[in-house]
Amino acid sequence: MTAVATYQQTRGAFQARSDKGKPATRDVRNLANLGDTASTSRVLNLAAIGLVMSNEKDYIARPFFRDKQLNRAILIKHTLRANERDLFSRTRRTATKVIMPFDATDLRLGGRSVMVNQVGFEAFCRTQFGIGDVNSHIDVQILRLLDALPSLDPFLVREHLSRHGFKPGTCYLNISANDIQRMIGFANAEIEQLVRTAFGNAMVGGASIKLAGKILSNELDQELSPLRMTLRMSEEEFSEGIFSWRGFLYFKWRHEELQNEMRRVIQGLGSYQPVGAVDDQVRDYLREVRPRLGQRIAKAVNEVARTIGIYDRAYHALTQGQNPGPFRQFLLQGPKLFFELGETIGILGHIASFWSYRMTSSFATHRLTALEYADVLMDFDDSLMILGPDDED
Numbered sequence: 001m002t003a004v005a006t007y008q009q010t011r012g013a014f015q016a017r018s019d020k021g022k023p024a025t026r027d028v029r030n031l032a033n034l035g036d037t038a039s040t041s042r043v044l045n046l047a048a049i050g051l052v053m054s055n056e057k058d059y060i061a062r063p064f065f066r067d068k069q070l071n072r073a074i075l076i077k078h079t080l081r082a083n084e085r086d087l088f089s090r091t092r093r094t095a096t097k098v099i100m101p102f103d104a105t106d107l108r109l110g111g112r113s114v115m116v117n118q119v120g121f122e123a124f125c126r127t128q129f130g131i132g133d134v135n136s137h138i139d140v141q142i143l144r145l146l147d148a149l150p151s152l153d154p155f156l157v158r159e160h161l162s163r164h165g166f167k168p169g170t171c172y173l174n175i176s177a178n179d180i181q182r183m184i185g186f187a188n189a190e191i192e193q194l195v196r197t198a199f200g201n202a203m204v205g206g207a208s209i210k211l212a213g214k215i216l217s218n219e220l221d222q223e224l225s226p227l228r229m230t231l232r233m234s235e236e237e238f239s240e241g242i243f244s245w246r247g248f249l250y251f252k253w254r255h256e257e258l259q260n261e262m263r264r265v266i267q268g269l270g271s272y273q274p275v276g277a278v279d280d281q282v283r284d285y286l287r288e289v290r291p292r293l294g295q296r297i298a299k300a301v302n303e304v305a306r307t308i309g310i311y312d313r314a315y316h317a318l319t320q321g322q323n324p325g326p327f328r329q330f331l332l333q334g335p336k337l338f339f340e341l342g343e344t345i346g347i348l349g350h351i352a353s354f355w356s357y358r359m360t361s362s363f364a365t366h367r368l369t370a371l372e373y374a375d376v377l378m379d380f381d382d383s384l385m386i387l388g389p390d391d392e393d
């Protein structure tokens with residue numbers, strides 16, 4: 001039996017022992033930890049946002065959800081465990097979990113939860129919202145739109161909801177001014193070559209910055225018509241294609257950011273030393289899982305790079321070869337790649353942000369026990385498993 005299997009079998013016993021005398025379960029402790037984040041690629045913490053922003057005009061005038069309790073929920077892109085997959089009528093690897101805390105000021109008290117589109121979801125909505133027609137309810141529509149996204153990155157959520165006519169206040173999906181500026185700069189560098197191709201050499205510099213802003217903000221007006229005509233796309237195809245392109249620009253930018261972040265995680269996996277006594281099973285598990293996690297993370301980063309390479313080759317054919325065909329085909333078929341890419345970026349982003357928060361921030365002055373560290377690594381391992389088996393498997 002492998003160290004992983006041994007640890008999985010004994011994990012419950014270890015956890016019960018470590019929780020002895022403590023009122024909070026592992027799940028509740030994890031929920032409480034979410035109170036320290038507002039939003040990441042896997043978590044949209046409306047409870048935390050409400051505690052800070054509830055008196056802001058934008059928060060009141062343009063709520064994320066109409067239902068007040070739902071508007072204080074915590075939404076999580078959740079990796080389905082084996083015993084949860086039967087809750088859905090079709091095969092899927094992740095789901096959108098909605099947790100409504102009993103008390104947003106004390107998440108240790110726990111809360112009610114449901115996964116979007118699981119068996120019983122519509123019955124839950126009828127009870128929660130006091131409605132008969134679930135499909136026409138605005139909050140249900142928004143939940144299903146969020147469930148269709150591969151991650152909860154604020155940029156993607158804001159753009160996806162906007163495309164379907166929902167525009168919650170900016171305070172709910174607040175991207176830092178620094179990140180926006182960095183991304184516009186990145187997008188401008190990407191788009192300048194396209195400006196020359198579609199609009200001619202006379203329109204560069206300020207024009208490319210303006211075009212980048214329109215592509216990133218979904219402002220599809222007549223100024224983009226030359227680009228649509230170059231690609232020979234209908235207005236509907238162009239609108240869908242630009243959304244897919246916007247996602248790729250975002251993920252390409254995130255990939256560049258994540259490379260350094262994941263390098264720190266891989267280095268940390270080998271050097272982090274938990275405190276306290278270590279059971280043999282936990283020691284064996286840590287010895288086995290740490291190198292495997294490093295390999296899986298590196299493989300996932302490389303897979304993202306290969307997928308982005310498909311976009312790069314199509315874009316190069318347009319801008320360097322004056323051949324719009326590959327890029328047009330990419331935009332039409334991009335959504336499949338877009339969602340696969342988003343899922344991987346979301347998982348890597350979750351690992352990077354949690355590692356930074358729990359292992360390297362001021363919070364990390366309280367070092368984890370071996371059992372706590374093993375639980376963190378098992379959660380990482382479970383998340384990465386949905387991306388596919390190891391090569392040797």
